[in-house]
Amino acid sequence: MKRFDIPAELGGVNRLGNIRNWAERILGSVGKELVAYQEKADFTFFFPEAHLLSAKAVKLSGSPVSVGCQGVYREDVAPKSNFGAFTTNRPASAAKALGCQAAIIGHCEERADLAGVLKEAKTADDKAVNRILNREVAAAQRQGLKVVYCIGEKEIQRDSWQEVLQMQLETGLAGVCTENVAIAYEPVWAIGPGKTPPDRETIRETAVYIKSVFPGCPVVYGGGLKKENAAMLASVPEIDGALIALTRFSGEIGFYPEEFLQIVSLYMEYGGENNGACV
Numbered sequence: 001m002k003r004f005d006i007p008a009e010l011g012g013v014n015r016l017g018n019i020r021n022w023a024e025r026i027l028g029s030v031g032k033e034l035v036a037y038q039e040k041a042d043f044t045f046f047f048p049e050a051h052l053l054s055a056k057a058v059k060l061s062g063s064p065v066s067v068g069c070q071g072v073y074r075e076d077v078a079p080k081s082n083f084g085a086f087t088t089n090r091p092a093s094a095a096k097a098l099g100c101q102a103a104i105i106g107h108c109e110e111r112a113d114l115a116g117v118l119k120e121a122k123t124a125d126d127k128a129v130n131r132i133l134n135r136e137v138a139a140a141q142r143q144g145l146k147v148v149y150c151i152g153e154k155e156i157q158r159d160s161w162q163e164v165l166q167m168q169l170e171t172g173l174a175g176v177c178t179e180n181v182a183i184a185y186e187p188v189w190a191i192g193p194g195k196t197p198p199d200r201e202t203i204r205e206t207a208v209y210i211k212s213v214f215p216g217c218p219v220v221y222g223g224g225l226k227k228e229n230a231a232m233l234a235s236v237p238e239i240d241g242a243l244i245a246l247t248r249f250s251g252e253i254g255f256y257p258e259e260f261l262q263i264v265s266l267y268m269e270y271g272g273e274n275n276g277a278c279v
Contacts, residue, residue, distance in 0.1 A: 029257035038064035056099030152186030
């Protein structure tokens with residue numbers, strides 16, 4: 001969900017309703033419909049922190065939907081040591097207490113934020129970003145949260161994409177249990193208005209490479225599952241699912257529950273369920 005909760009009058013893209021029932025509007029609209037896919041796919045909604053409680057409260061009993069958070073802090077509460085003094089940061093224990101079952105870590109926006117801090121410190125050590133993310137992943141796992149770990153190369157890194165992804169994987173996932181980790185590939189160079197998305201062969205080649213570096217982890221496409229690419233992504237056997245962000249990219253852009261369900265239906269219809277879909 002990223003920050004799709006911000007009302008349009010404040011510069012955001014939320015046109016679904018009052019901010020107080022935004023999460024309920026989404027889960028209330030799709031929860032019952034997704035039951036039809038519960039034997040074929042796993043679904044996680046990553047809500048901004050302000051909406052986690054309301055999302056957890058409205059989630060149907062037996063629903064195939066998990067509630068997730070947008071990252072956790074790299075440190076956590078430790079009995080008789082630190083009771084949670086992490087002002088401005090959300091430790092994994094707080095996320096779990098709020099009802100989270102998963103966390104998305106290493107999204108390109110989070111990576112850009114961490115890189116910006118390091119730039120102010122006069123360093124450009126890409127491995128440092130991934131070492132910090134590694135601590136995030138470990139903190140999330142200690143609280144039993146599933147992890148969607150995002151990796152991806154920028155435009156300037158395309159010629160060395162394998163080395164970039166290998167470093168992000170081997171450093172970011174060093175020493176962690178990968179049993180409940182899904183890897184999301186974000187082609188950062190292709191994300192944004194006016195950008196050309198990668199073709200089928202590029203996505204397939206990248207997924208094959210990721211699985212050669214970290215075999216056993218599902219790989220999902222993080223560049224955005226849409227109506228336009230649902231058939232193509234479902235046809236790539238190495239892709240195990242995808243991330244859906246905005247559902248409408250023109251006119252009144254935003255996330256619309258009925259359009260989300262249409263995208264899911266198309267992906268599953270074209271064969272996504274054969275890949276053990278994670279959405």
